[in-house]
Amino acid sequence: MSHKSPVFVLFIGIMLLLVTTLVGMAEARGGRGGGGGGFSRGGAASGGGFSSRPAAPRPSPSMNRPAGAVQRPAGAVQRPAGAVQRPAQSGGSREKAAQRPSQGQGQRQENAGDRQGNRQENAGDRQGNRDENREDWQDHRNDAREDWQDFAEDEWDNHYYYGYGNTGAAFVTGVAVGAAAASPTYITTLPCTSTTVISSGSTTYYKCGTTWYSRGYQSGTVVYIVSGAPSGY
Amino acid sequence: MMKNLGKLHGLTGLLATIVLVLILGITPTLAATETSVTIPAEQDPEARAILVNMANFIAKLPTFSVTLRSGYDAIQEDGQYIEFGEKRRILLQRPDRMRVENERSDGDQGLVLFDGEKITAYKVDENVYSRVEKVGTVDDALVYMVRDLQFVLPLARLLHTGLPHQLEAKITAISYVEEDLLFDVPTDHLAARSGDVDMQLWVAQGNEPLPRRVILTYKNAPGQPQFRGDFTNWSLAPEVKADSFIFIPPAGAEQVPLLAPVRQRGSLPAQKGEE
Numbered sequence: 001m002s003h004k005s006p007v008f009v010l011f012i013g014i015m016l017l018l019v020t021t022l023v024g025m026a027e028a029r030g031g032r033g034g035g036g037g038g039f040s041r042g043g044a045a046s047g048g049g050f051s052s053r054p055a056a057p058r059p060s061p062s063m064n065r066p067a068g069a070v071q072r073p074a075g076a077v078q079r080p081a082g083a084v085q086r087p088a089q090s091g092g093s094r095e096k097a098a099q100r101p102s103q104g105q106g107q108r109q110e111n112a113g114d115r116q117g118n119r120q121e122n123a124g125d126r127q128g129n130r131d132e133n134r135e136d137w138q139d140h141r142n143d144a145r146e147d148w149q150d151f152a153e154d155e156w157d158n159h160y161y162y163g164y165g166n167t168g169a170a171f172v173t174g175v176a177v178g179a180a181a182a183s184p185t186y187i188t189t190l191p192c193t194s195t196t197v198i199s200s201g202s203t204t205y206y207k208c209g210t211t212w213y214s215r216g217y218q219s220g221t222v223v224y225i226v227s228g229a230p231s232g233y
Numbered sequence: 234m235m236k237n238l239g240k241l242h243g244l245t246g247l248l249a250t251i252v253l254v255l256i257l258g259i260t261p262t263l264a265a266t267e268t269s270v271t272i273p274a275e276q277d278p279e280a281r282a283i284l285v286n287m288a289n290f291i292a293k294l295p296t297f298s299v300t301l302r303s304g305y306d307a308i309q310e311d312g313q314y315i316e317f318g319e320k321r322r323i324l325l326q327r328p329d330r331m332r333v334e335n336e337r338s339d340g341d342q343g344l345v346l347f348d349g350e351k352i353t354a355y356k357v358d359e360n361v362y363s364r365v366e367k368v369g370t371v372d373d374a375l376v377y378m379v380r381d382l383q384f385v386l387p388l389a390r391l392l393h394t395g396l397p398h399q400l401e402a403k404i405t406a407i408s409y410v411e412e413d414l415l416f417d418v419p420t421d422h423l424a425a426r427s428g429d430v431d432m433q434l435w436v437a438q439g440n441e442p443l444p445r446r447v448i449l450t451y452k453n454a455p456g457q458p459q460f461r462g463d464f465t466n467w468s469l470a471p472e473v474k475a476d477s478f479i480f481i482p483p484a485g486a487e488q489v490p491l492l493a494p495v496r497q498r499g500s501l502p503a504q505k506g507e508e
Binding site: 039040041042043044045046047048049050051052156157158176177183184186202203204214215216217218219220221222223225 | 303305306307308309310315317335343354356359361362363365376379380382383384385386387388389390399403427428429430432449451453454455458459460462487488489490491492493494495
C-alpha cells in the first residue's frame with residue numbers, strides 16, 4: 001500500500017484538478033448566458049448606431065439624477081427660511097394684540113385689521129417665495145430638459161451599452177411604457193430551470209422559488225418581470 | 234600595451250553605450266513631437282458630394298424596401314471577438330408606415346410595425362407582442378423607438394428624412410478611398426469620421442446612389458468593435474400588401490407590457506452647473 005501511494009496520490013490529484021477545471025468551465029459558460037454557447041451578444045456595436053457612448057454602471061435611477069438637479073433643491077430649501085421667519089412677526093403682532101385686552105372694540109378691530117393685514121402680507125410673501133422657488137426649479141428642469149433634448153436629438157441612435165453585454169443575471173428596473181408610472185423590476189433570463197407555468201387569463205406566469213414572474217418586451221427581447229402571484233396562488 | 238588597449242576598448246564601449254542611450258532617448262521624443270502635430274481633417278469635396286447625394290436620394294424616396302444583412306463584434310470578457318449576425322427586411326412607406334422583419338443568427342425572429350398611430354413589436358418564438366401608441370411620421374417613430382424605447386434597429390438614421398442634415402452635422406472628415414468593382418454595380422468607397430464612430434460606406438454609382446455596404450467602427454469603445462452591414466434587394470417600387478402594416482395577433486399570442494430601460498443619465502455630457 002505504502003509503495004503505491006505517491007502514484008496514487010498524484011493520479012487522484014490530477015483527476016481532482018481536471019474535474020474542478022471542467023466544472024468551473026461549465027459554470028462559467030452557464031453563468032454568462034446571452035448568446036449561444038454562453039457568449040454574450042451585447043456590446044457597443046450591437047445597436048449599429050452612428051453614434052456611441054458608454055453607459056454608466058447600473059445604479060438605481062434615482063442615483064442617476066444629474067448632480068445639478070440634486071444640488072438645486074438645497075437652494076429651494078434655504079429660500080423658504082425667510083418665509084418661515086416671517087410668521088414670527090405675525091406672532092409678535094398677535095402677542096402685542098393679546099396684551100391689549102382692556103382696549104376698546106375699535107382698538108380690537110384695528111388690531112384685528114392689522115393682524116389680517118399681516119397674515120395677508122405674510123401669505124403673500126410666502127406665496128411669492130414659493131412661486132420664486134417653483135420658477136427656479138422649473139427653470140432648472142427646463143434647462144436640464146433642453147440640454148438633454150439637444151443631446152438626444154443629435155445622438156438619438158446612440159445605443160447605450162453596458163460593458164460586455166447583458167449577462168441575464170442582474171435584475172434591472174425599467175419603465176412600463178403607457179402604464180401609470182410603473183417601474184417594474186425585470187430579468188432577461190429566468191434564474192431557475194424548473195419553472196411552474198401558470199396561464200391565468202391572458203397572462204402567463206412563471207415561478208422560481210417563491211418569486212413569480214410575468215413576461216414583458218424590452219429592446220427586442222422577452223424579459224421576465226417580477227410580479228405578484230396569480231389569483232388563487 | 235594590452236592593458237591600455239583594454240582601457241581603450243572599455244572607453245569605446247562606454248561611448249557607444251552613451252550614444253545608443255541618447256539615440257534611444259531622443260527617438261521617442263522626436264516621434265512624440267511628430268505625432269503631436271495636428272493633422273487637418275480630410276475634407277474631400279468629391280467624397281462629401283457623393284455622401285450628400287446618397288443621403289438626399291434616400292431621404293426623398295416615398296417608398297422602398299431593402300434587406301440588411303449585418304454582423305457585429307461582441308467582445309467577450311476574456312477579450313475574444315465573436316461576430317453575431319442579423320438579417321432585416323425593411324419596408325418603408327413615407328410618411329407614416331414601416332415594417333421591419335428581423336431574424337438573428339440563432340434563429341430568433343421578430344417583427345416591428347408602425348402604422349402612423351401605434352408601434353407593435355412581436356416575438357415569434359415566444360408568441361408575445363407589445364403595443365404602444367405613437368401618432369406621427371416614420372421619423373417620429375424611429376426616434377421614439379431607438380432613443381426612448383432602445384429598440385435595436387441598426388442604421389436607423391438611413392431611414393430618417395433628416396439623414397442629409399444629420400450626416401453633415403456629424404461627419405468631421407471624409408475621404409474617397411477607391412472605386413470598388415466587386416459589387417453588382419460599381420460603387421464609390423468612402424471613409425468618413427465622426428467624433429466617436431469611423432464609417433466606411435460603399436455607394437452605388439449611377440442614377441440610384443444607394444448604399445451597398447457600411448462598416449462602423451466604434452473607436453472610443455473598449456476594443457473598438459465594428460458593425461458591418463450589407464444592403465441587398467433594394468426596391469424603390471416594392472409590393473405593398475393591404476396588411477403589410479397591420480398586425481393581427483396569431484392564435485394564442487399574449488400581449489405583454491413594453492418596457493423601456495431606464496436611461497443612464499450618468500453617461501450624458503455634463504449638464505449645466507455640473508462642472
